Amino acid sequence: MATKIVISPGKYIQGPGEMKKIATYAKDYGQQAFIIADAFVMNMTTATLAESFANSTINYTAAKFNGECSKPEISRLQLLAQDSQSDLIIGIGGGKTLDTAKAIAFHMKKPVMIVPTIASTDAPCSALAVLYTEEGVFDEYLLLPTNPTVVLMDTEIIAAAPVRLLVSGMGDALATYFEARATYQANATTMAGAQPTDAAMAMAELCYRTLLSDGLKAKLAVERNVSNIAVEKIIEANTFLSGIGFESGGLAGAHAIHNGLTVLEDCHHLYHGEKVAFGTLTQLVLENAPLAEISEVLDFCRSVGLPTTLAELNAEQATEAQLREVAVAASVAGETIHNMPFPVTADDVYAAIVTVDQLSQTL
Numbered sequence: 001m002a003t004k005i006v007i008s009p010g011k012y013i014q015g016p017g018e019m020k021k022i023a024t025y026a027k028d029y030g031q032q033a034f035i036i037a038d039a040f041v042m043n044m045t046t047a048t049l050a051e052s053f054a055n056s057t058i059n060y061t062a063a064k065f066n067g068e069c070s071k072p073e074i075s076r077l078q079l080l081a082q083d084s085q086s087d088l089i090i091g092i093g094g095g096k097t098l099d100t101a102k103a104i105a106f107h108m109k110k111p112v113m114i115v116p117t118i119a120s121t122d123a124p125c126s127a128l129a130v131l132y133t134e135e136g137v138f139d140e141y142l143l144l145p146t147n148p149t150v151v152l153m154d155t156e157i158i159a160a161a162p163v164r165l166l167v168s169g170m171g172d173a174l175a176t177y178f179e180a181r182a183t184y185q186a187n188a189t190t191m192a193g194a195q196p197t198d199a200a201m202a203m204a205e206l207c208y209r210t211l212l213s214d215g216l217k218a219k220l221a222v223e224r225n226v227s228n229i230a231v232e233k234i235i236e237a238n239t240f241l242s243g244i245g246f247e248s249g250g251l252a253g254a255h256a257i258h259n260g261l262t263v264l265e266d267c268h269h270l271y272h273g274e275k276v277a278f279g280t281l282t283q284l285v286l287e288n289a290p291l292a293e294i295s296e297v298l299d300f301c302r303s304v305g306l307p308t309t310l311a312e313l314n315a316e317q318a319t320e321a322q323l324r325e326v327a328v329a330a331s332v333a334g335e336t337i338h339n340m341p342f343p344v345t346a347d348d349v350y351a352a353i354v355t356v357d358q359l360s361q362t363l
């Protein structure tokens with residue numbers, strides 16, 4: 001029998017107003033916390049942090065994150081954390097802030113608390129940080145030996161963020177079940193380093209069902225600056241279910257096609273999850289999924305406003321040569337598309353992209 005591994009954060013906490021209790025949760029892991037956040041998030045949370053820590057036995061030092069998860073920025077903040085003799089690192093904000101906190105904690109061998117203020121990707125729970133150069137160009141992946149010690153989601157803050165971010169998170173979460181299913185069928189290896197467990201598969205499937213039942217309700221609520229049970233369920237699906245699902249269930253076609261789409265200059269303004277949603281549709285065509293399933297995913301994307309055509313990706317001007325470049329990039333050796341349960345060529349990917357665009361205009 002094959003080895004199966006599931007990995008996850010030590011503790012996942014979610015609810016409205018949870019940021020107010022941050023010190024109560026933090027005190028189980030250290031005596032001196034080092035908190036990083038960018039200027040915007042720092043402004044938004046300063047009073048809440050001060051009040052929470054004032055009522056606690058744990059102290060904290062806060063430092064402003066300069067906006068780029070780069071090696072120099074990680075070193076600069078790590079020195080500040082060491083100077084303040086911190087024994088717990090806390091990152092509050094979006095992906096780059098959170099990844100920087102993960103990297104600092106990794107280098108210092110200290111626990112890390114991840115506090116996302118948006119739910120736009122499934123990265124927060126993962127044992128992964130993406131490093132960029134100071135100029136913002138991709139540098140390398142930092143694969144961490146452990147997932148975050150704690151992930152704390154204040155749904156009041158997350159629901160108040162722009163709706164497009166929550167919808168992008170749904171796009172990222174949409175891929176999870178289909179990529180895990182393909183990985184499972186192929187007996188391929190996940191980011192956790194072995195074959196998927198049934199637990200990760202079940203979470204990936206629940207993630208998809210939650211999107212179908214609650215995605216539209218959540219989107220409409222957040223659009224009008226209110227929250228409801230559907231918003232809570234979508235935040236959990238985008239962050240926790242998709243987080244375990246992608247890392248321990250596997251990545252396959254959808255994310256590779258996303259990576260291919262980054263070749264197109266015209267798509268650069270799109271969010272990760274928006275491109276992943278189109279990648280999901282492309283994967284379904286690639287594997288010749290039943291029309292009913294493709295229609296279900298198309299309907300979902302349309303209901304929440306995720307792109308389903310090249311025009312909606314801002315790529316209607318893309319030439320055949322450019323789309324073939326996307327397909328080549330999506331299928332280079334080592335890409336996760338080779339976790340699909342059959343061989344995939346660049347020609348297959350090109351054909352699937354074109355077919356999705358036509359199907360979407362026909363159905």
Ligand SMILES: [Zn+2]
Nearest residue numbers: 121122172276
């Ligand atoms: Zn993703």
